Amino acid sequence: MRFLLNVLATTLAVGIGLTVLIGLLLGGQFAPVTNSLLQIAVIAAAVTLLMGVLNLIGVHGGRLLQRRRGWFYSFALLVALFVVLILWVTDQDATNRQLLDTVQVSIEASLGALVLFALVFGAYRLMRRRVTAGGTLFTLVVIIVLVGALPLASVAPVTAVRDWLLAVPASAGTRGLLIGVALATVVTGVRVLIGQDRSMRE
Amino acid sequence: MDSTTQILTALILLTALALTVITTQFARRRRDLYPVRAIAGYETVPLLIGQAVEAGRRIQVSSGAAGIGGTSTALALASYEVLYQIAGRAAASGVPPLAVAGDSTALPLLMGAIRRAYREVDRLNRTTPTAARWVPAASLALYAGLVADIGDERVSGAVYVGDFSAAIALPLEAIARRRGTSIAGSTTLEGQAVAYAMADAPLIGEELFVAGAYLGDSAAARAGLITLDVLRWLVIAALLGGTLLALRDPLTRALGG
Numbered sequence: 001m002r003f004l005l006n007v008l009a010t011t012l013a014v015g016i017g018l019t020v021l022i023g024l025l026l027g028g029q030f031a032p033v034t035n036s037l038l039q040i041a042v043i044a045a046a047v048t049l050l051m052g053v054l055n056l057i058g059v060h061g062g063r064l065l066q067r068r069r070g071w072f073y074s075f076a077l078l079v080a081l082f083v084v085l086i087l088w089v090t091d092q093d094a095t096n097r098q099l100l101d102t103v104q105v106s107i108e109a110s111l112g113a114l115v116l117f118a119l120v121f122g123a124y125r126l127m128r129r130r131v132t133a134g135g136t137l138f139t140l141v142v143i144i145v146l147v148g149a150l151p152l153a154s155v156a157p158v159t160a161v162r163d164w165l166l167a168v169p170a171s172a173g174t175r176g177l178l179i180g181v182a183l184a185t186v187v188t189g190v191r192v193l194i195g196q197d198r199s200m201r202e
Numbered sequence: 203m204d205s206t207t208q209i210l211t212a213l214i215l216l217t218a219l220a221l222t223v224i225t226t227q228f229a230r231r232r233r234d235l236y237p238v239r240a241i242a243g244y245e246t247v248p249l250l251i252g253q254a255v256e257a258g259r260r261i262q263v264s265s266g267a268a269g270i271g272g273t274s275t276a277l278a279l280a281s282y283e284v285l286y287q288i289a290g291r292a293a294a295s296g297v298p299p300l301a302v303a304g305d306s307t308a309l310p311l312l313m314g315a316i317r318r319a320y321r322e323v324d325r326l327n328r329t330t331p332t333a334a335r336w337v338p339a340a341s342l343a344l345y346a347g348l349v350a351d352i353g354d355e356r357v358s359g360a361v362y363v364g365d366f367s368a369a370i371a372l373p374l375e376a377i378a379r380r381r382g383t384s385i386a387g388s389t390t391l392e393g394q395a396v397a398y399a400m401a402d403a404p405l406i407g408e409e410l411f412v413a414g415a416y417l418g419d420s421a422a423a424r425a426g427l428i429t430l431d432v433l434r435w436l437v438i439a440a441l442l443g444g445t446l447l448a449l450r451d452p453l454t455r456a457l458g459g
Contacts, residue, residue: 054307
């Protein structure tokens with residue numbers, strides 16, 4: 001039975017993948033079929049969202065009931081979830097937006113500020129952990145870019161170096177990374193299309 | 203899509219297809235057909251698992267904002283492979299990895315990776331539906347969730363392979379403070395830069411996609427790695443060829459003049 005289900009899953013993945021690919025490449029008469037398949041994908045994504053919410057309730061409900069470490073935060077999360085759901089069902093958009101502005105935005109702003117400290121800690125840790133040529137170059141470039149961004153006339157030469165760094169080496173590195181990722185994406189896609197990928201079989 | 207793009211896309215896909223089919227046959231016959239270069243990120247995995255097993259703690263694996271159905275589908279599959287390999291190795295310890303998906307479409311994928319790994323070692327009954335969990339990737343919620351789980355679930359190490367922003371600094375810092383080991387890589391440039399600076403072993407660019415070839419024993423995964431390398435050399439040759447062609451006229455003029 002499991003073998004048959006695996007064969008079915010692989011056949012569906014390969015068949016739908018090829019159909020969508022042909023539709024994208026040729027367009028025209030394939031477009032309606034491709035669009036229908038993409039609509040099914042959107043519906044499936046919506047179902048996974050429901051799964052996600054149930055998973056969230058399961059994870060935090062379990063932690064709350066078993067009084068495991070962090071149970072109070074799970075309680076706060078569940079209360080927030082149900083309050084927002086009730087507000088949405090009762091169509092109280094204004095209250096919902098007010099909650100978002102006063103609670104969500106301020107918490108996110110605090111977290112955003114923490115990212116800066118985490119980055120400074122990271123730069124410090126990079127040099128403390130391993131003083132390599134790559135690490136030194138990385139730190140040096142970070143300092144030049146940060147100093148070059150200062151709006152002061154006295155750092156104009158550094159600003160010119162910064163602009164060159166961003167325009168030439170950084171741009172070349174970015175393109176290299178993106179080309180590598182794109183090629184790996186193509187190879188992964190081809191492996192799905194010829195049924196070598198096993199992720200959809202479970 | 204204009205006709206030039208269509209032709210180029212079809213050409214790249216057909217080349218990748220032909221290479222994958224051919225190299226799979228060779229990789230099946232000879233395992234040591236193609237020596238692979240060392241990647242620090244994958245060489246650190248045994249240490250990461252050893253530390254977790256010894257301490258009886260969990261390994262956090264996250265796919266970030268990568269999900270199925272969009273442009274990050276291949277990345278979500280790469281994250282699946284990493285989780286599958288780690289879960290397979292950690293299965294014996296009785297401490298399942300903690301998988302965190304930022305996109306709800308990746309949740310069934312990560313659940314499937316854990317189930318498949320545990321089924322293969324006859325320990326399916328040891329998995330729980332909450333071994334993989336969803337923390338929405340919208341804004342900074344995902345990173346807050348990762349940091350909270352590092353403390354609450356007694357995480358000893360982390361592997362972040364997916365779509366992350368610069369805020370990946372938050373969980374990486376939390377792991378470092380607990381003297382844990384981290385492996386991280388992202389396809390977004392901000393996330394990649396932070397991962398390079400802060401992770402114990404960064405994964406860069408296409409390295410994210412080759413976990414199966416480095417950690418697994420599958421001929422198909424090794425064939426994928428060989429295909430990737432061949433394609434990369436073809437692109438390098440094309441870039442060099444294009445540069446030489448572009449320089450031909452100015453050089454001829456300069457030498458002639």
